[in-house]
Amino acid sequence: MNIRNLLSDYVTQAMLAAGLPAECQAHVAASKKAGFGDYQANGAMGAAKIAKAKPRDIAQQIVDQLQQNSDVQVMISHIEIAGPGFINLTLDPQWLAANIRIINQDKQLGIQDDQPQTVVVDYSSPNLAKEMHVGHLRSSIIGDAVVRTLEFQGHNVVRQNHVGDWGTQFGMLIAELEEQLQEGESASLALKDLEGFYQSSKKHFDESEAFANKARDYVVKLQSGDAHVLTLWEQFRRVSLTHSQEIYQQLNVTLNADDVRGESAYNDDLAPLVAELQQQGLAVESQGAQVVFLEEMADKEGNPSPVIIQKQGGGFLYATTDLAALRYRSHTLHADRVLYFIDARQSLHMQQVFTLAKKAGFVNDNISLEHHPFGTMMGADGKPFKTRTGGTVKLADLLVEAVERAEKVVADKNPNLSAEERAVIARKVGIGAIKYADLSKTRTNDYIFNWETMLSFEGNTSPYLQYAYARIQSIFRKADIDVSALNSELALNEPAEVALSIKTLQFAEVVEQSTREAYPHLLCTYLYDLAGLFMRFYEQCPILKDGIDEDTKNSRLQLALSVANTLNKGLDLLGIETMDKM
RNA sequence: GCGCCCGUAGCUCAGCUGGAUAGAGCAUCCGCCUUCUAAGCGGACGGUCAGAGGUUCGAAUCCUCUCGGGCGCACCA
Numbered sequence: 001m002n003i004r005n006l007l008s009d010y011v012t013q014a015m016l017a018a019g020l021p022a023e024c025q026a027h028v029a030a031s032k033k034a035g036f037g038d039y040q041a042n043g044a045m046g047a048a049k050i051a052k053a054k055p056r057d058i059a060q061q062i063v064d065q066l067q068q069n070s071d072v073q074v075m076i077s078h079i080e081i082a083g084p085g086f087i088n089l090t091l092d093p094q095w096l097a098a099n100i101r102i103i104n105q106d107k108q109l110g111i112q113d114d115q116p117q118t119v120v121v122d123y124s125s126p127n128l129a130k131e132m133h134v135g136h137l138r139s140s141i142i143g144d145a146v147v148r149t150l151e152f153q154g155h156n157v158v159r160q161n162h163v164g165d166w167g168t169q170f171g172m173l174i175a176e177l178e179e180q181l182q183e184g185e186s187a188s189l190a191l192k193d194l195e196g197f198y199q200s201s202k203k204h205f206d207e208s209e210a211f212a213n214k215a216r217d218y219v220v221k222l223q224s225g226d227a228h229v230l231t232l233w234e235q236f237r238r239v240s241l242t243h244s245q246e247i248y249q250q251l252n253v254t255l256n257a258d259d260v261r262g263e264s265a266y267n268d269d270l271a272p273l274v275a276e277l278q279q280q281g282l283a284v285e286s287q288g289a290q291v292v293f294l295e296e297m298a299d300k301e302g303n304p305s306p307v308i309i310q311k312q313g314g315g316f317l318y319a320t321t322d323l324a325a326l327r328y329r330s331h332t333l334h335a336d337r338v339l340y341f342i343d344a345r346q347s348l349h350m351q352q353v354f355t356l357a358k359k360a361g362f363v364n365d366n367i368s369l370e371h372h373p374f375g376t377m378m379g380a381d382g383k384p385f386k387t388r389t390g391g392t393v394k395l396a397d398l399l400v401e402a403v404e405r406a407e408k409v410v411a412d413k414n415p416n417l418s419a420e421e422r423a424v425i426a427r428k429v430g431i432g433a434i435k436y437a438d439l440s441k442t443r444t445n446d447y448i449f450n451w452e453t454m455l456s457f458e459g460n461t462s463p464y465l466q467y468a469y470a471r472i473q474s475i476f477r478k479a480d481i482d483v484s485a486l487n488s489e490l491a492l493n494e495p496a497e498v499a500l501s502i503k504t505l506q507f508a509e510v511v512e513q514s515t516r517e518a519y520p521h522l523l524c525t526y527l528y529d530l531a532g533l534f535m536r537f538y539e540q541c542p543i544l545k546d547g548i549d550e551d552t553k554n555s556r557l558q559l560a561l562s563v564a565n566t567l568n569k570g571l572d573l574l575g576i577e578t579m580d581k582m
Numbered sequence: 583g584c585g586c587c588c589g590u591a592g593c594u595c596a597g598c599u600g601g602a603u604a605g606a607g608c609a610u611c612c613g614c615c616u617u618c619u620a621a622g623c624g625g626a627c628g629g630u631c632a633g634a635g636g637u638u639c640g641a642a643u644c645c646u647c648u649c650g651g652g653c654g655c656a657c658c659a
Contacts, residue, residue, distance in 0.1 A: 004651095025654080027599080027600095027601085029598075029599090032602085033602075042600095042601055042602095045606050045639070045640085047640080049638090053637095055639075082602080083601085084602085084640080085639095127659075164659065167658080168659090176602095197631090199607095218657090231596080257598095287654070288657085290657095291656070291657090297583075299584055299655095300584070301613055301641095303584095305655090306656055307656090308656055308657050311656095312657065315657080317657070317659080318658080318659050321659090344586080344587065344652095345653055345654060346654090346655070346659090347585095347654075348585075348642080348654060348655065349654090349659090351586095370595065372584095375587080375588090375652090375653095376652085395635060409621080410621095412621095413621055414619080414621085429621095440595085440596095441594090441595070441596095442596080444587070444588085445587085445588070445595090446587095446588085446652070447594090448594070448595095450594075452608090453593090453594060453607085453608065454623085456608075456621090458607070458608075459606075459607035460594095460596090460606070460607055461607090461621090461637080463621055464607095466621090467619080467621050468622095470621095471622085474618070474619055475618050475619095478618055479618085494649095504629095513598070517598090519598095521596085521658090522598075524594065525597095530595095532606090535623065536623070538618080538622080539614095539622080539623050542618065544618045548618095581619085582621080
């Protein structure tokens with residue numbers, strides 16, 4: 001149940017019934033200020049211009065029609081026209097109360113997408129040659145939040161972890177691995193420190209001519225399918241994927257081994273793909289390379305945008321692999337949408353690949369190809385986030401630090417917890433804080449990573465939301481009844497109760513918008529507002545205190561339940577865990 | 583040079599398809615715990631929405647230009 005869509009439908013019907021042209025839009029939105037109703041329809045002003053009439057007269061005609069609609073009569077308690085022609089709509093508390101009861105009986109919290117789509121989501125996609133670092137954080141957690149939300153809406157989501165598991169650097173790594181294995185190391189032990197391994201093999205490569213030649217030879221052997229080299233490559237790949245998988249587990253990211261479909265998976269498709277582009281007359285030789293010139297993306301002077309799909313030496317590039325992946329995603333996975341959560345710096349590349357894929361017929365006509373870029377994670381100095389010594393921050397280290405810092409705060413705030421409880425809470429709080437700090441910002445901007453603001457746990461942070469949830473659970477424990485079994489009439493008398501009910505019932509609107517635009521921060525803002533309204537309700541509307549009659553108590557318990565369920569689900573969609581105590 | 587993104591309170595950020603008096607948090611200051619968890623609540627202070635034009639009933643939001651910042655632009659991914 002989506003309040004805004006519902007009202008939008010009613011207002012649109014009313015506008016048509018009032019004889020206004022179909023092009024007129026209802027423009028329904030939640031009101032920003034108290035005193036302007038709960039929702040407002042702003043379409044009368046625009047319609048007045050089209051109909052060449054006075055805005056307030058048009059508004060009155062719309063209102064007259066609305067008042068004849070029996071559904072509106074149930075839903076809306078008060079309609080007024082204000083200012084130049086705003087139509088302010090106040091929701092009926094009884095209608096709100098009835099809907100709170102409905103969502104309390106519904107695991108989907110009133111959310112059901114009527115048109116399930118197949119959505120392929122490309123996210124995380126680390127390079128297996130190196131250890132996962134902070135640069136992978138945003139893609140992994142933003143992508144995962146959108147994936148979880150799409151699945152909750154009932155879409156068929158196909159995760160694609162397009163890992164970097166192919167290319168020239170693997171010759172060097174495999175050669176290094178071979179040497180260390182000969183010294184009696186096991187693969188998993190040799191690769192325990194993946195970052196160090198990469199550096200030592202790079203050093204080896206730079207310093208030893210013999211080793212460098214071997215590395216180059218292994219690249220060729222790898223690509224021609226040499227059994228020995230392939231075995232080494234598989235060992236390397238397996239260990240590296242295990243590293244990633246550990247990170248996903250700690251981060252509570254839903255990717256697993258089945259979702260991995262790396263660059264190597266498209267290896268056999270690349271040569272035929274280039275041949276096909278040549279046959280279509282799209283790819284031409286230029287300076288020894290195979291290039292497609294896209295006039296669709298020409299610059300001011302009309303110079304088409306070049307996409308190199310094969311190097312002069314015959315090697316393929318990531319554009320080629322991405323094209324092959326796109327074809328697979330459209331023709332084999334039958335995607336309606338393909339979402340890419342990739343750094344904003346890749347925008348030009350993504351646009352080229354999308355344009356070319358459509359032009360060459362590698363994707364179906366009505367597919368939606370979407371690059372959802374994000375900015376860089378910055379340090380407090382406003383420069384890309386690095387360690388004190390200027391190195392790359394490993395994701396594993398970052399997560400450990402988050403949990404350690406959280407544990408100190410948890411111990412400080414609540415000394416009554418057992419060591420076991422404290423450890424579990426610290427993990428959920430620390431990981432949640434790091435994820436929420438990222439998810440709550442508009443993804444397209446760079447964002448400044450700051451331990452202090454993130455773990456101060458005040459204001460718009462995940463602990464605030466988790467705390468709101470824990471407070472509600474604490475009430476339920478104290479009430480000592482099965483709150484989910486309650487199903488009596490609610491009475492929403494206090495302004496804090498009404499405001500909280502409305503916000504709770506707006507969950508569906510926010511979920512819809514956040515997947516449509518792939519913006520999890522909309523969900524964060526919503527949850528923060530919801531938690532804030534709950535805190536106010538908590539202060540103003542006692543539930544279990546003396547002097548509260550049974551009906552009021554049961555009403556408030558049910559309202560609190562709807563909030564708890566919404567907070568829990570909302571945080572779950574962000575990949576953040578809740579707890580009953582903290 | 584061309585292209586993309588960005589510029590909102592001292593700091594970190596919201597501001598939805600143009601809507602009514604631009605909102606939070608932090609910081610600063612003032613209140614509220616013999617407890618439904620103070621990781622909280624209430625209040626105060628704080629803005630020429632980078633600047634200039636334009637579009638219109640109405641612009642932080644759309645268009646143009648200027649300034650300032652970030653990032654891309656043929657054989658790495």
